Amino acid sequence: MSDSKDEFLWWKHGVIYQIYPRSFSDGNANGVGDLEGIRRKLGYLRELGVDGLWLSPIFPSPMKDFSYDVMYYCAIDPLFGNMDTFDRLLREAHALGIRIILDLVMNHSSDRHPWFREALSGRTNAKREWYIWHPGRSRFGRRRPPNNWMAAFGGRAWEWDEKSREYYLHLFLKEQPDLNWRNHEVERAMFDQARFWLEKGVDGFRLDVINYIVKDRELKSNPYRLHPAPPRRHDQQHHRHDRNQPETHDILKRFRSLLDEYPERMLVGEIYPDEGVLEPETSASYQGGGDDELHLAFDFSPMFAQFSARKFRRLLERWYHAAGEHRWPSHVLSNHDQSRAMSRLAGGSVEKARLLAAMLLTQRGTPFLYYGEEIGMTDGLIRRRDIRDPLGQRYWPFHRGRDRSRTPMQWQPGPGLGFTDACHPWLPYSTEDPGTTVAAQKNEAGSLFNWYRQLIELRKREPCLHRGNIVFVDSHRDVLAYIREYRGRQIAIALNFSHRSRPLPEAWHDLPSLIDPPTHSGAGAPGEARQAGSNLGSYEAAFLEIAGVIQ
Numbered sequence: 001m002s003d004s005k006d007e008f009l010w011w012k013h014g015v016i017y018q019i020y021p022r023s024f025s026d027g028n029a030n031g032v033g034d035l036e037g038i039r040r041k042l043g044y045l046r047e048l049g050v051d052g053l054w055l056s057p058i059f060p061s062p063m064k065d066f067s068y069d070v071m072y073y074c075a076i077d078p079l080f081g082n083m084d085t086f087d088r089l090l091r092e093a094h095a096l097g098i099r100i101i102l103d104l105v106m107n108h109s110s111d112r113h114p115w116f117r118e119a120l121s122g123r124t125n126a127k128r129e130w131y132i133w134h135p136g137r138s139r140f141g142r143r144r145p146p147n148n149w150m151a152a153f154g155g156r157a158w159e160w161d162e163k164s165r166e167y168y169l170h171l172f173l174k175e176q177p178d179l180n181w182r183n184h185e186v187e188r189a190m191f192d193q194a195r196f197w198l199e200k201g202v203d204g205f206r207l208d209v210i211n212y213i214v215k216d217r218e219l220k221s222n223p224y225r226l227h228p229a230p231p232r233r234h235d236q237q238h239h240r241h242d243r244n245q246p247e248t249h250d251i252l253k254r255f256r257s258l259l260d261e262y263p264e265r266m267l268v269g270e271i272y273p274d275e276g277v278l279e280p281e282t283s284a285s286y287q288g289g290g291d292d293e294l295h296l297a298f299d300f301s302p303m304f305a306q307f308s309a310r311k312f313r314r315l316l317e318r319w320y321h322a323a324g325e326h327r328w329p330s331h332v333l334s335n336h337d338q339s340r341a342m343s344r345l346a347g348g349s350v351e352k353a354r355l356l357a358a359m360l361l362t363q364r365g366t367p368f369l370y371y372g373e374e375i376g377m378t379d380g381l382i383r384r385r386d387i388r389d390p391l392g393q394r395y396w397p398f399h400r401g402r403d404r405s406r407t408p409m410q411w412q413p414g415p416g417l418g419f420t421d422a423c424h425p426w427l428p429y430s431t432e433d434p435g436t437t438v439a440a441q442k443n444e445a446g447s448l449f450n451w452y453r454q455l456i457e458l459r460k461r462e463p464c465l466h467r468g469n470i471v472f473v474d475s476h477r478d479v480l481a482y483i484r485e486y487r488g489r490q491i492a493i494a495l496n497f498s499h500r501s502r503p504l505p506e507a508w509h510d511l512p513s514l515i516d517p518p519t520h521s522g523a524g525a526p527g528e529a530r531q532a533g534s535n536l537g538s539y540e541a542a543f544l545e546i547a548g549v550i551q
């Protein structure tokens with residue numbers, strides 16, 4: 001894949017936007033979002049300025065885990081549309097310069113997938129070894145599972161099949177049996193399915209829990225964590241043997257070769273760490289030497305961070321160090337599994353959300369936005385009877401589940417919020433406040449939506465921001481300060497994480513602002529010195545020009 005100095009490569013220099021299809025836009029008034037709904041919003045996505053869409057799974061599924069339990073990998077669930085709707089969406093997106101990646105769940109299938117049904121039919125069936133089976137161990141005359149592995153969604157990771165008298169492995173629900181990636185037939189079948197989508201023109205894949213796919217050959221038990229994190233027993237273990245096995249890298253190398261047969265396709269991997277643990281080095285390792293495994297890997301450190309300049313500097317520096325020069329970083333603050341950054345980090349404050357957006361969109365590496373982030377959607381308050389997520393159903397009230405970050409997109413004030421014409425959306429709205437809608441924010445110059453649009457536009461316009469180096473600058477403890485540089489052009493960015501006024505780094509006092517109006521405080525037109533001079537206002541983000549022209 002070519003990457004000449006000036007070429008704008010969508011997945012590297014652009015911005016990617018995650019859509020949870022059930023919740024983005026409902027095209028057929030049944031309360032659940034779909035592909036036709038997404039198609040109708042392509043104009044909006046172009047206006048926002050994103051270059052690629054990642055669609056959470058749209059494959060046929062019994063929906064135990066909302067399409068992360070896949071029944072057929074090469075079809076569309078009727079709830080979302082059909083192959084014609086998909087083809088039309090892809091064609092129209094491409095015509096607008098928007099790429100689409102799909103969410104490939106390679107670790108497990110649904111228990112209703114024909115492969116698993118065959119595997120269940122008996123120990124000698126040809127598909128039996130496509131999954132992971134074990135007769136169990138006997139202890140004091142009682143049958144026990146082969147090891148202590150726990151499922152992420154509750155209980156043991158082993159389910160007893162009475163008919164064939166063996167356990168099968170499932171790291172998530174028992175309806176999501178794990179595929180056996182030590183069996184090359186599985187790899188061949190999965191790669192064929194990936195090829196099906198690549199041939200259609202799909203621009204790549206987000207790979208679900210890709211670091212889980214290979215398990216310890218001897219199925220050794222996991223060690224326990226010294227400080228267990230209740231309530232999930234799953235989190236009380238170090239996941240040493242049920243994920244991150246070295247063979248995964250070989251599989252990814254082969255997958256990358258397949259992708260490279262097609263121009264400008266991309267793989268981004270979900271590298272899930274032990275809950276609450278920061279492991280950017282592990283994420284980066286799945287990018288291999290930079291061009292032979294994943295193009296991008298998620299680092300979830302910001303999901304476990306606090307709103308603090310020092311903490312963000314530390315975790316960003318660690319991520320950049322782990323990635324090195326040869327692997328391209330990526331950045332994400334929210335997704336469909338975690339509390340939204342607007343609630344988790346910003347505590348509902350639009351000012352803080354603006355600061356986080358400024359940070360996200362001026363880093364070195366590909367930014368991922370999560371639908372609704374651009375209008376400041378908060379987590380929904382989900383009542384027990386409205387819980388749809390299996391994690392929440394199992395662990396409520398200790399873990400209220402992931403529905404809170406999957407509530408319908410808020411398009412416009414009024415019934416259905418422009419999301420649906422049905423009486424009831426599949427999940428309640430997080431708010432019906434007219435101000436937190438696309439329609440209201442489009443018309444308001446200083447809105448969060450327009451701030452995102454402005455930042456994305458600036459990032460695209462400035463090679464410094466989408467491809468330059470980054471150097472952090474020592475500053476006040478509440479200020480995150482850094483310089484982006486590309487071929488002699490330099491931009492200084494200072495982010496005040498405090499509600500109090502804080503000093504700018506001294507050398508930057510008289511620099512002209514790059515944006516107009518510069519931000520919600522410290523006004524001044526482009527080319528003029530910021531009026532605030534030496535201080536940053538409350539939660540201010542300053543963009544300053546150090547050196548002008550590209551050499």
Ligand code: TEU
Pocket residue numbers: 065068069105152172208209270272275336337338391
């Ligand atoms: O998520 C991986 C995963 O481990 C999380 O579900 C995690 O357990 C949860 O967020 C609690 O912290 C991926 C998908 O993103 C998720 O939606 C799927 O449910 C899961 O895999 C199974 O496919």
